[in-house]
Amino acid sequence: xxxxxxxxxxxxxxxxxxxxxxxxxxxxxxxxxxxxxxxxxxxxxxxxxxxxxxxxxxxxxxxxxxxxxxxxxxxxxxxxxxxxxxxxxxxxxxxxxxxxxxxxxxxxxxxxxxxxxxxxxxxxxxxxxxxxxxxxxxxxxxxxxxxxxxxxxxxxxxxxxxxxxxxxxxxxxxxxxxxxxxxxxxxxxxxxxxxxxxxxxxxxxxxxxxxxxx
Amino acid sequence: xxxxxxxxxxxxxxxxxxxxxxxxxxxxxxxxxxxxxxxxxxxxxxxxxxxxxxxxxxxxxxxxxxxxxxxxxxxxxxxxxxxxxxxxxxxxxxxxxxxxxxxxxxxxxxxxxxxxxxxxxxxxxxxxxxxxxxxxxxxxxxxxxxxxxxxxxxxxxxxxxxxxxxxxxxxxxxxxxxxxxxxxxxxxxxxxxxxxxxxxxxxxxxxxxxxxxx
Numbered sequence: 001x002x003x004x005x006x007x008x009x010x011x012x013x014x015x016x017x018x019x020x021x022x023x024x025x026x027x028x029x030x031x032x033x034x035x036x037x038x039x040x041x042x043x044x045x046x047x048x049x050x051x052x053x054x055x056x057x058x059x060x061x062x063x064x065x066x067x068x069x070x071x072x073x074x075x076x077x078x079x080x081x082x083x084x085x086x087x088x089x090x091x092x093x094x095x096x097x098x099x100x101x102x103x104x105x106x107x108x109x110x111x112x113x114x115x116x117x118x119x120x121x122x123x124x125x126x127x128x129x130x131x132x133x134x135x136x137x138x139x140x141x142x143x144x145x146x147x148x149x150x151x152x153x154x155x156x157x158x159x160x161x162x163x164x165x166x167x168x169x170x171x172x173x174x175x176x177x178x179x180x181x182x183x184x185x186x187x188x189x190x191x192x193x194x195x196x197x198x199x200x201x202x203x204x205x206x207x208x209x210x211x212x213x214x
Numbered sequence: 215x216x217x218x219x220x221x222x223x224x225x226x227x228x229x230x231x232x233x234x235x236x237x238x239x240x241x242x243x244x245x246x247x248x249x250x251x252x253x254x255x256x257x258x259x260x261x262x263x264x265x266x267x268x269x270x271x272x273x274x275x276x277x278x279x280x281x282x283x284x285x286x287x288x289x290x291x292x293x294x295x296x297x298x299x300x301x302x303x304x305x306x307x308x309x310x311x312x313x314x315x316x317x318x319x320x321x322x323x324x325x326x327x328x329x330x331x332x333x334x335x336x337x338x339x340x341x342x343x344x345x346x347x348x349x350x351x352x353x354x355x356x357x358x359x360x361x362x363x364x365x366x367x368x369x370x371x372x373x374x375x376x377x378x379x380x381x382x383x384x385x386x387x388x389x390x391x392x393x394x395x396x397x398x399x400x401x402x403x404x405x406x407x408x409x410x411x412x413x414x415x416x417x418x419x420x421x422x423x424x425x426x427x428x
Contacts, residue, residue, distance in 0.1 A: 005248035034219035145359020203319040
Protein backbone atom coordinates (compact mmCIF):
# COMPACT_ATOMS: atom_id res chain seq x y z
CA UNK A 1 0.00 0.00 0.00
CA UNK A 2 2.87 2.39 0.69
CA UNK A 3 5.48 3.48 -1.80
CA UNK A 4 9.01 2.20 -1.75
CA UNK A 5 11.67 4.94 -1.65
CA UNK A 6 12.87 4.00 -5.14
CA UNK A 7 9.32 4.31 -6.49
CA UNK A 8 8.86 7.74 -4.95
CA UNK A 9 12.16 8.86 -6.39
CA UNK A 10 11.16 7.63 -9.84
CA UNK A 11 7.88 9.58 -9.59
CA UNK A 12 9.63 12.78 -8.52
CA UNK A 13 12.18 12.44 -11.29
CA UNK A 14 9.44 11.80 -13.85
CA UNK A 15 7.63 15.00 -12.91
CA UNK A 16 8.60 18.31 -14.50
CA UNK A 17 6.89 21.61 -15.19
CA UNK A 18 4.89 20.40 -18.17
CA UNK A 19 4.62 23.05 -20.85
CA UNK A 20 2.61 21.16 -23.47
CA UNK A 21 -0.32 19.04 -22.37
CA UNK A 22 -2.22 16.50 -24.41
CA UNK A 23 -5.45 18.48 -24.94
CA UNK A 24 -7.47 15.32 -25.48
CA UNK A 25 -6.47 13.20 -22.51
CA UNK A 26 -8.44 14.02 -19.36
CA UNK A 27 -7.97 12.96 -15.76
CA UNK A 28 -10.58 10.30 -14.88
CA UNK A 29 -13.43 11.52 -12.71
CA UNK A 30 -12.68 9.21 -9.77
CA UNK A 31 -8.99 10.19 -9.86
CA UNK A 32 -9.90 13.87 -9.92
CA UNK A 33 -12.07 13.41 -6.86
CA UNK A 34 -9.05 12.09 -4.99
CA UNK A 35 -6.99 15.05 -6.16
CA UNK A 36 -9.62 17.43 -4.79
CA UNK A 37 -9.60 15.46 -1.55
CA UNK A 38 -5.82 15.80 -1.38
CA UNK A 39 -6.31 19.57 -1.52
CA UNK A 40 -8.86 19.36 1.29
CA UNK A 41 -6.45 17.27 3.38
CA UNK A 42 -3.55 19.72 3.08
CA UNK A 43 -2.06 20.53 6.48
CA UNK A 44 -2.10 24.17 7.60
CA UNK A 45 -1.03 26.12 10.65
CA UNK A 46 -3.51 25.58 13.50
CA UNK A 47 -5.57 23.72 10.88
CA UNK A 48 -7.08 27.05 9.79
CA UNK A 49 -7.20 26.23 6.05
CA UNK A 50 -7.26 29.90 5.04
CA UNK A 51 -8.04 29.11 1.43
CA UNK A 52 -10.44 28.21 -1.33
CA UNK A 53 -9.42 26.09 -4.30
CA UNK A 54 -11.19 26.99 -7.51
CA UNK A 55 -11.34 24.25 -10.11
CA UNK A 56 -12.00 26.11 -13.30
CA UNK A 57 -13.94 24.02 -15.78
CA UNK A 58 -15.67 26.68 -17.84
CA UNK A 59 -13.62 26.99 -21.03
CA UNK A 60 -14.62 30.58 -21.64
CA UNK A 61 -13.24 31.47 -18.21
CA UNK A 62 -10.10 29.48 -18.89
CA UNK A 63 -9.54 31.40 -22.13
CA UNK A 64 -9.75 34.64 -20.16
CA UNK A 65 -7.37 33.29 -17.51
CA UNK A 66 -4.96 32.25 -20.25
CA UNK A 67 -4.83 35.85 -21.40
CA UNK A 68 -3.98 36.79 -17.79
CA UNK A 69 -1.19 34.16 -17.79
CA UNK A 70 1.04 35.48 -20.57
CA UNK A 71 -0.95 33.35 -23.01
CA UNK A 72 0.46 30.09 -21.65
CA UNK A 73 -1.24 27.26 -23.54
CA UNK A 74 -1.33 24.96 -20.50
CA UNK A 75 -4.12 27.05 -19.00
CA UNK A 76 -6.56 25.80 -21.61
CA UNK A 77 -4.88 22.61 -22.86
CA UNK A 78 -4.40 20.82 -19.54
CA UNK A 79 -7.14 18.57 -18.24
CA UNK A 80 -7.72 20.62 -15.08
CA UNK A 81 -6.85 24.05 -13.71
CA UNK A 82 -6.77 24.86 -9.99
CA UNK A 83 -6.59 28.45 -8.79
CA UNK A 84 -5.30 28.73 -5.23
CA UNK A 85 -6.96 31.61 -3.43
CA UNK A 86 -6.35 32.78 0.13
CA UNK A 87 -8.19 34.82 2.72
CA UNK A 88 -7.15 38.46 2.53
CA UNK A 89 -7.34 38.63 6.33
CA UNK A 90 -8.06 36.35 9.28
CA UNK A 91 -10.80 37.47 11.60
CA UNK A 92 -12.41 36.09 14.72
CA UNK A 93 -15.17 34.69 12.53
CA UNK A 94 -12.62 32.57 10.64
CA UNK A 95 -11.23 31.20 13.88
CA UNK A 96 -14.69 30.57 15.30
CA UNK A 97 -15.75 28.79 12.14
CA UNK A 98 -12.73 26.46 12.35
CA UNK A 99 -13.14 25.77 16.05
CA UNK A 100 -16.83 24.98 15.51
CA UNK A 101 -15.91 22.51 12.78
CA UNK A 102 -13.29 20.90 15.01
CA UNK A 103 -15.85 20.60 17.78
CA UNK A 104 -18.29 18.97 15.37
CA UNK A 105 -15.83 16.49 13.83
CA UNK A 106 -14.04 15.53 17.03
CA UNK A 107 -17.12 15.61 19.24
CA UNK A 108 -15.58 18.01 21.73
CA UNK A 109 -17.60 20.73 23.45
CA UNK A 110 -16.68 24.28 22.40
CA UNK A 111 -15.60 25.05 25.96
CA UNK A 112 -12.94 22.34 25.72
CA UNK A 113 -11.51 24.17 22.68
CA UNK A 114 -11.55 27.65 24.22
CA UNK A 115 -7.85 27.50 25.10
CA UNK A 116 -6.88 26.48 21.56
CA UNK A 117 -9.12 29.21 20.14
CA UNK A 118 -7.50 31.79 22.42
CA UNK A 119 -4.01 30.81 21.29
CA UNK A 120 -4.96 31.26 17.63
CA UNK A 121 -6.63 34.61 18.35
CA UNK A 122 -3.58 35.95 20.21
CA UNK A 123 -1.32 34.79 17.41
CA UNK A 124 -3.48 36.38 14.71
CA UNK A 125 -4.04 39.62 16.63
CA UNK A 126 -0.33 40.30 16.53
CA UNK A 127 -0.43 40.53 12.72
CA UNK A 128 -1.67 43.25 10.38
CA UNK A 129 -4.12 42.21 7.64
CA UNK A 130 -1.25 42.33 5.13
CA UNK A 131 0.85 40.05 7.34
CA UNK A 132 -2.08 37.69 7.74
CA UNK A 133 -2.57 37.52 3.98
CA UNK A 134 1.16 36.83 3.54
CA UNK A 135 0.93 34.07 6.15
CA UNK A 136 -2.13 32.58 4.44
CA UNK A 137 -0.27 32.68 1.14
CA UNK A 138 2.65 30.72 2.58
CA UNK A 139 0.16 28.16 3.85
CA UNK A 140 -1.39 27.72 0.43
CA UNK A 141 2.02 26.93 -1.02
CA UNK A 142 1.97 23.82 1.18
CA UNK A 143 -1.17 22.87 -0.76
CA UNK A 144 0.66 23.53 -4.03
CA UNK A 145 3.53 21.29 -2.95
CA UNK A 146 1.21 18.56 -1.75
CA UNK A 147 -0.84 18.75 -4.95
CA UNK A 148 2.16 18.44 -7.28
CA UNK A 149 3.60 15.54 -5.29
CA UNK A 150 0.26 13.77 -4.99
CA UNK A 151 -0.22 14.09 -8.74
CA UNK A 152 3.31 12.86 -9.46
CA UNK A 153 2.92 9.66 -7.44
CA UNK A 154 -0.23 8.91 -9.46
CA UNK A 155 1.56 9.55 -12.76
CA UNK A 156 -0.24 12.83 -13.43
CA UNK A 157 1.60 15.81 -14.86
CA UNK A 158 1.44 19.32 -13.45
CA UNK A 159 2.69 22.80 -14.12
CA UNK A 160 2.65 25.40 -11.35
CA UNK A 161 1.73 28.85 -12.61
CA UNK A 162 3.24 31.84 -10.83
CA UNK A 163 3.53 33.82 -14.04
CA UNK A 164 -0.03 35.06 -13.83
CA UNK A 165 -1.67 38.37 -13.04
CA UNK A 166 -3.39 37.77 -9.68
CA UNK A 167 -5.36 41.01 -10.06
CA UNK A 168 -6.72 39.91 -13.44
CA UNK A 169 -7.44 36.43 -12.10
CA UNK A 170 -9.36 38.01 -9.20
CA UNK A 171 -11.38 40.12 -11.57
CA UNK A 172 -12.17 37.24 -13.97
CA UNK A 173 -13.15 34.98 -11.05
CA UNK A 174 -15.24 37.72 -9.39
CA UNK A 175 -13.16 37.57 -6.21
CA UNK A 176 -13.04 41.24 -5.22
CA UNK A 177 -15.22 41.70 -2.14
CA UNK A 178 -15.27 37.95 -1.38
CA UNK A 179 -12.47 38.08 1.18
CA UNK A 180 -10.32 35.84 -1.02
CA UNK A 181 -7.60 36.66 -3.52
CA UNK A 182 -5.55 34.69 -6.04
CA UNK A 183 -2.16 33.44 -4.84
CA UNK A 184 -1.00 30.97 -7.48
CA UNK A 185 -2.38 28.40 -9.91
CA UNK A 186 -1.55 24.93 -11.16
CA UNK A 187 -2.64 22.89 -14.15
CA UNK A 188 -2.87 19.11 -14.19
CA UNK A 189 -3.21 16.53 -16.92
CA UNK A 190 -0.97 14.47 -19.16
CA UNK A 191 2.07 15.63 -21.11
CA UNK A 192 1.87 15.92 -24.85
CA UNK A 193 4.04 13.46 -26.74
CA UNK A 194 5.88 16.39 -28.32
CA UNK A 195 6.68 18.50 -25.25
CA UNK A 196 10.38 19.08 -25.78
CA UNK A 197 10.84 19.90 -22.08
CA UNK A 198 9.88 16.34 -21.15
CA UNK A 199 13.16 14.90 -22.36
CA UNK A 200 15.54 17.58 -21.11
CA UNK A 201 17.83 16.46 -18.29
CA UNK A 202 16.32 17.39 -14.93
CA UNK A 203 18.32 20.27 -13.51
CA UNK A 204 18.78 21.00 -9.82
CA UNK A 205 21.70 22.26 -7.81
CA UNK A 206 23.95 19.48 -6.55
CA UNK A 207 22.61 18.09 -3.28
CA UNK A 208 25.72 19.34 -1.46
CA UNK A 209 24.77 22.93 -2.25
CA UNK A 210 21.23 22.80 -0.86
CA UNK A 211 21.31 20.10 1.84
CA UNK A 212 23.65 20.24 4.81
CA UNK A 213 23.84 17.85 7.72
CA UNK A 214 24.73 19.75 10.85
CA UNK B 215 5.11 1.62 -9.81
CA UNK B 216 2.60 4.45 -9.44
CA UNK B 217 0.09 4.82 -6.65
CA UNK B 218 -3.57 4.16 -7.09
CA UNK B 219 -5.84 7.05 -6.05
CA UNK B 220 -7.24 5.00 -3.16
CA UNK B 221 -3.72 4.30 -1.89
CA UNK B 222 -2.77 7.96 -2.01
CA UNK B 223 -5.93 8.86 -0.15
CA UNK B 224 -5.19 6.30 2.53
CA UNK B 225 -1.68 7.71 2.96
CA UNK B 226 -2.94 11.29 3.25
CA UNK B 227 -5.60 10.25 5.73
CA UNK B 228 -3.03 8.33 7.77
CA UNK B 229 -0.80 11.38 8.11
CA UNK B 230 -1.36 13.92 10.86
CA UNK B 231 0.76 16.43 12.72
CA UNK B 232 2.50 13.91 14.94
CA UNK B 233 3.04 15.27 18.44
CA UNK B 234 4.71 12.27 20.06
CA UNK B 235 7.36 10.35 18.17
CA UNK B 236 8.86 7.00 19.02
CA UNK B 237 12.30 8.17 20.17
CA UNK B 238 13.87 4.81 19.40
CA UNK B 239 12.66 4.14 15.87
CA UNK B 240 14.82 5.83 13.25
CA UNK B 241 14.31 6.33 9.52
CA UNK B 242 16.55 3.89 7.63
CA UNK B 243 19.62 5.45 6.01
CA UNK B 244 18.63 4.58 2.44
CA UNK B 245 15.12 5.93 2.99
CA UNK B 246 16.51 9.14 4.44
CA UNK B 247 18.68 9.60 1.38
CA UNK B 248 15.55 9.53 -0.78
CA UNK B 249 13.88 12.07 1.49
CA UNK B 250 16.83 14.40 1.09
CA UNK B 251 16.65 13.86 -2.66
CA UNK B 252 12.95 14.73 -2.58
CA UNK B 253 13.94 18.06 -1.02
CA UNK B 254 16.51 18.60 -3.76
CA UNK B 255 13.90 17.82 -6.43
CA UNK B 256 11.35 20.34 -5.12
CA UNK B 257 10.06 22.58 -7.92
CA UNK B 258 10.63 26.33 -7.56
CA UNK B 259 9.90 29.42 -9.59
CA UNK B 260 12.36 29.69 -12.49
CA UNK B 261 14.09 26.71 -10.85
CA UNK B 262 16.00 29.12 -8.60
CA UNK B 263 15.91 26.94 -5.46
CA UNK B 264 16.44 29.90 -3.13
CA UNK B 265 17.02 27.66 -0.11
CA UNK B 266 19.19 25.47 2.02
CA UNK B 267 17.82 22.53 3.96
CA UNK B 268 19.61 21.88 7.23
CA UNK B 269 19.31 18.35 8.56
CA UNK B 270 20.13 18.74 12.22
CA UNK B 271 21.71 15.61 13.64
CA UNK B 272 23.72 17.02 16.53
CA UNK B 273 21.64 16.36 19.63
CA UNK B 274 23.10 19.26 21.56
CA UNK B 275 21.96 21.57 18.78
CA UNK B 276 18.54 19.91 18.72
CA UNK B 277 18.17 20.50 22.46
CA UNK B 278 18.86 24.20 21.88
CA UNK B 279 16.38 24.30 18.99
CA UNK B 280 13.79 22.61 21.18
CA UNK B 281 14.11 25.47 23.64
CA UNK B 282 13.50 27.83 20.69
CA UNK B 283 10.37 25.81 19.75
CA UNK B 284 8.26 26.24 22.87
CA UNK B 285 9.88 23.10 24.26
CA UNK B 286 8.09 20.83 21.79
CA UNK B 287 9.35 17.30 22.37
CA UNK B 288 9.20 16.34 18.70
CA UNK B 289 12.30 18.45 18.04
CA UNK B 290 14.48 15.98 19.90
CA UNK B 291 12.36 12.81 19.88
CA UNK B 292 11.72 12.51 16.15
CA UNK B 293 14.17 10.61 13.99
CA UNK B 294 15.10 13.62 11.85
CA UNK B 295 14.75 17.39 11.93
CA UNK B 296 14.89 19.57 8.82
CA UNK B 297 15.21 23.34 9.10
CA UNK B 298 14.06 25.13 5.94
CA UNK B 299 16.14 28.23 5.36
CA UNK B 300 15.79 30.75 2.54
CA UNK B 301 17.94 33.36 0.88
CA UNK B 302 17.40 36.76 2.48
CA UNK B 303 17.73 38.34 -0.96
CA UNK B 304 18.20 37.30 -4.58
CA UNK B 305 21.12 38.84 -6.36
CA UNK B 306 22.62 38.56 -9.80
CA UNK B 307 25.12 36.08 -8.41
CA UNK B 308 22.24 33.75 -7.41
CA UNK B 309 20.78 33.93 -10.89
CA UNK B 310 24.17 33.44 -12.53
CA UNK B 311 24.87 30.46 -10.33
CA UNK B 312 21.58 28.81 -11.34
CA UNK B 313 21.99 29.55 -15.02
CA UNK B 314 25.53 28.14 -14.92
CA UNK B 315 24.20 24.95 -13.34
CA UNK B 316 21.46 24.69 -15.95
CA UNK B 317 24.03 25.14 -18.70
CA UNK B 318 26.18 22.39 -17.16
CA UNK B 319 23.35 19.86 -16.62
CA UNK B 320 21.55 20.46 -19.90
CA UNK B 321 24.66 20.97 -21.99
CA UNK B 322 23.54 24.33 -23.31
CA UNK B 323 25.96 27.20 -23.92
CA UNK B 324 25.48 30.15 -21.55
CA UNK B 325 24.62 32.37 -24.53
CA UNK B 326 21.61 30.17 -25.25
CA UNK B 327 20.36 30.86 -21.74
CA UNK B 328 20.91 34.62 -21.78
CA UNK B 329 17.24 35.34 -22.56
CA UNK B 330 16.05 33.18 -19.68
CA UNK B 331 18.58 34.80 -17.37
CA UNK B 332 17.40 38.25 -18.42
CA UNK B 333 13.77 37.40 -17.67
CA UNK B 334 14.67 36.28 -14.15
CA UNK B 335 16.78 39.39 -13.57
CA UNK B 336 14.01 41.74 -14.69
CA UNK B 337 11.53 39.91 -12.49
CA UNK B 338 13.79 40.02 -9.44
CA UNK B 339 14.86 43.65 -9.99
CA UNK B 340 11.27 44.73 -9.54
CA UNK B 341 11.28 43.46 -5.94
CA UNK B 342 12.83 44.89 -2.78
CA UNK B 343 15.05 42.55 -0.71
CA UNK B 344 12.14 42.06 1.75
CA UNK B 345 9.83 41.12 -1.12
CA UNK B 346 12.42 38.73 -2.47
CA UNK B 347 12.78 37.06 0.91
CA UNK B 348 8.98 36.76 1.16
CA UNK B 349 8.91 35.19 -2.32
CA UNK B 350 11.69 32.77 -1.39
CA UNK B 351 9.78 31.86 1.74
CA UNK B 352 6.66 31.01 -0.26
CA UNK B 353 8.82 28.82 -2.50
CA UNK B 354 10.21 26.90 0.46
CA UNK B 355 6.68 26.08 1.57
CA UNK B 356 6.38 24.08 -1.65
CA UNK B 357 9.29 22.05 -0.32
CA UNK B 358 7.51 21.64 3.01
CA UNK B 359 4.38 20.39 1.23
CA UNK B 360 6.35 18.06 -1.00
CA UNK B 361 8.31 16.71 1.97
CA UNK B 362 5.24 15.94 4.08
CA UNK B 363 3.48 14.26 1.16
CA UNK B 364 6.56 12.31 0.12
CA UNK B 365 6.98 11.08 3.69
CA UNK B 366 3.31 10.16 3.97
CA UNK B 367 3.31 7.97 0.87
CA UNK B 368 6.27 6.08 2.34
CA UNK B 369 4.50 5.64 5.69
CA UNK B 370 6.71 8.14 7.52
CA UNK B 371 5.23 10.56 10.04
CA UNK B 372 5.91 14.28 10.09
CA UNK B 373 5.11 17.37 12.08
CA UNK B 374 5.57 20.80 10.53
CA UNK B 375 6.91 23.36 13.00
CA UNK B 376 5.87 26.96 12.53
CA UNK B 377 5.77 27.59 16.28
CA UNK B 378 9.46 28.31 16.46
CA UNK B 379 11.55 31.42 16.96
CA UNK B 380 13.26 31.93 13.60
CA UNK B 381 15.64 34.48 15.13
CA UNK B 382 16.75 31.99 17.80
CA UNK B 383 17.04 29.23 15.20
CA UNK B 384 19.22 31.54 13.09
CA UNK B 385 21.44 32.28 16.03
CA UNK B 386 21.76 28.62 17.10
CA UNK B 387 22.52 27.56 13.52
CA UNK B 388 24.99 30.41 12.99
CA UNK B 389 22.99 31.76 10.05
CA UNK B 390 23.40 35.53 10.54
CA UNK B 391 25.70 36.83 7.82
CA UNK B 392 25.28 33.69 5.68
CA UNK B 393 22.58 35.19 3.44
CA UNK B 394 20.09 32.58 4.67
CA UNK B 395 17.44 32.72 7.37
CA UNK B 396 15.09 30.23 8.99
CA UNK B 397 11.59 30.01 7.49
CA UNK B 398 10.03 26.90 9.00
CA UNK B 399 10.99 23.42 10.22
CA UNK B 400 9.68 19.88 10.05
CA UNK B 401 10.41 16.72 12.00
CA UNK B 402 10.12 13.22 10.58
CA UNK B 403 10.05 9.77 12.10
CA UNK B 404 7.48 7.33 13.43
CA UNK B 405 4.58 8.04 15.75
CA UNK B 406 4.71 6.85 19.32
CA UNK B 407 2.16 4.16 20.16
CA UNK B 408 0.69 6.46 22.79
CA UNK B 409 0.27 9.69 20.79
CA UNK B 410 -3.33 10.52 21.62
CA UNK B 411 -3.58 12.75 18.53
CA UNK B 412 -3.08 9.71 16.27
CA UNK B 413 -6.55 8.38 16.93
CA UNK B 414 -8.53 11.63 16.87
CA UNK B 415 -10.86 12.00 13.90
CA UNK B 416 -9.15 13.93 11.11
CA UNK B 417 -10.70 17.38 10.97
CA UNK B 418 -10.95 19.52 7.87
CA UNK B 419 -13.63 21.85 6.57
CA UNK B 420 -16.19 20.08 4.40
CA UNK B 421 -14.98 19.87 0.81
CA UNK B 422 -17.81 22.14 -0.30
CA UNK B 423 -16.42 24.99 1.78
CA UNK B 424 -12.90 24.93 0.35
CA UNK B 425 -13.25 23.52 -3.18
CA UNK B 426 -15.49 25.10 -5.81
CA UNK B 427 -15.90 24.07 -9.40
CA UNK B 428 -16.45 27.14 -11.52
